[in-house]
Amino acid sequence: MTKRNLTAPRKLVYDIVLQADxxxxxxxxxxxxxxxxxxxxxxxxxxxLRYLTEEGLIHELKLEGKTSRYDGRGEDHAHIVCVSxxxxxxxxxxxxxxxxxxxxxxxxxLLTEEQFIFKGECPACRISKQKN
Amino acid sequence: MTKRNLTAPRKLVYDIVLQADxxxxxxxxxxxxxxxxxxxxxxxxxxxLRYLTEEGLIHELKLEGKTSRYDGRGEDHAHIVCVSxxxxxxxxxxxxxxxxxxxxxxxxxLLTEEQFIFKGECPACRISKQKN
DNA sequence: ATATAAATTTAAACTAAATCTAAATTTAAA
DNA sequence: TTTAAATTTAGATTTAGTTTAAATTTATAT
Ligand SMILES: [Mn+2]
Ligand SMILES: [Mn+2]
Ligand SMILES: [Zn+2]
Ligand SMILES: [Zn+2]
Numbered sequence: 565m566t567k568r569n570l571t572a573p574r575k576l577v578y579d580i581v582l583q584a585d586x587x588x589x590x591x592x593x594x595x596x597x598x599x600x601x602x603x604x605x606x607x608x609x610x611x612x613l614r615y616l617t618e619e620g621l622i623h624e625l626k627l628e629g630k631t632s633r634y635d636g637r638g639e640d641h642a643h644i645v646c647v648s649x650x651x652x653x654x655x656x657x658x659x660x661x662x663x664x665x666x667x668x669x670x671x672x673x674l675l676t677e678e679q680f681i682f683k684g685e686c687p688a689c690r691i692s693k694q695k696n
Numbered sequence: 697m698t699k700r701n702l703t704a705p706r707k708l709v710y711d712i713v714l715q716a717d718x719x720x721x722x723x724x725x726x727x728x729x730x731x732x733x734x735x736x737x738x739x740x741x742x743x744x745l746r747y748l749t750e751e752g753l754i755h756e757l758k759l760e761g762k763t764s765r766y767d768g769r770g771e772d773h774a775h776i777v778c779v780s781x782x783x784x785x786x787x788x789x790x791x792x793x794x795x796x797x798x799x800x801x802x803x804x805x806l807l808t809e810e811q812f813i814f815k816g817e818c819p820a821c822r823i824s825k826q827k828n
Numbered sequence: 829a830t831a832t833a834a835a836t837t838t839a840a841a842c843t844a845a846a847t848c849t850a851a852a853t854t855t856a857a858a
Numbered sequence: 859t860t861t862a863a864a865t866t867t868a869g870a871t872t873t874a875g876t877t878t879a880a881a882t883t884t885a886t887a888t
Contacts, residue, residue, distance in 0.1 A: 605838045657798045666789045673816035684805035737867045
């Protein structure tokens with residue numbers, strides 16, 4: 565019965581994710597820890613992110629590319645990625661429950677989680693493109 | 697103006713993806729080519745998959761784990777992954793257009809694409825769990 | 829308090845997936 | 859036919875993340 569705790573290094577990682585507003589990668593988190601002079605071993609950052617994700621304290625996002633991003637936001641929400649500048653914004657409008665139950669019925673699955681990723685061009689990029 | 701063609705090796709890769717019904721990975725595709733005696737270099741398979749994806753002939757899926765999967769299905773659709781056996785099923789019920797336009801409005805983005813991933817327990821796994 | 833066991837951290841080696849390089853080859857254009 | 863552009867190839871390289879095994883910290887039992 566492996567016991568698992570929110571230890572000091574895990575708390576450091578957790579704090580970085582909570583304070584971030586930009587869905588940081590593991591590398592981002594390591595950089596920010598270093599910038600604060602809080603030295604945590606490379607592998608410990610990954611261990612901590614895995615722990616925090618498994619405990620449901622944070623969420624792992626697989627958006628573009630191979631690198632995971634982390635999200636400390638509690639409320640369920642989707643994401644939208646700008647295809648031209650890479651920015652990741654929140655999408656707070658929830659999917660209609662009626663659609664979700666239709667999907668559950670169609671698939672026969674017992675749904676436990678969803679990850680919705682939108683892609684498009686962000687307002688800033690749309691404007692700068694018009695100028696050209 | 698780089699010209700890009702559906703060359704012979706690219707066609708071989710394309711055929712594998714079209715014929716597959718299981719969202720194969722690059723490694724799966726290499727194995728299947730080998731099994732057919734069609735030798736295509738490692739890097740060429742990746743080049744081909746990138747080409748086919750950029751041309752919109754196939755779709756790249758980032759589901760669980762780090763490895764991309766490929767989908768030759770033309771119609772827009774979502775996916776559902778079994779959290780206990782890893783199977784990937786299709787979800788053909790489309791999201792309500794009304795939700796999509798609300799998301800476009802909320803975010804200010806010009807939407808170009810969506811990737812919806814559901815997670816849950818598949819019918820087979822639910823049954824085998826009941827037996828225990 | 830002390831001893832013991834379990835959990836966690838650490839640095840470094842390792843792995844897997846994908847990209848990059850530069851030379852060889854094929855295909856298209858002039 | 860000559861030249862240029864695109865593509866393929868084998869192998870090296872990169873990147874993100876995991877694994878290993880030893881050292882350390884924390885928890886539990888006496
Ligand atoms: Mn978010
Ligand atoms: Mn599919
Ligand atoms: Zn943008
Ligand atoms: Zn299953």
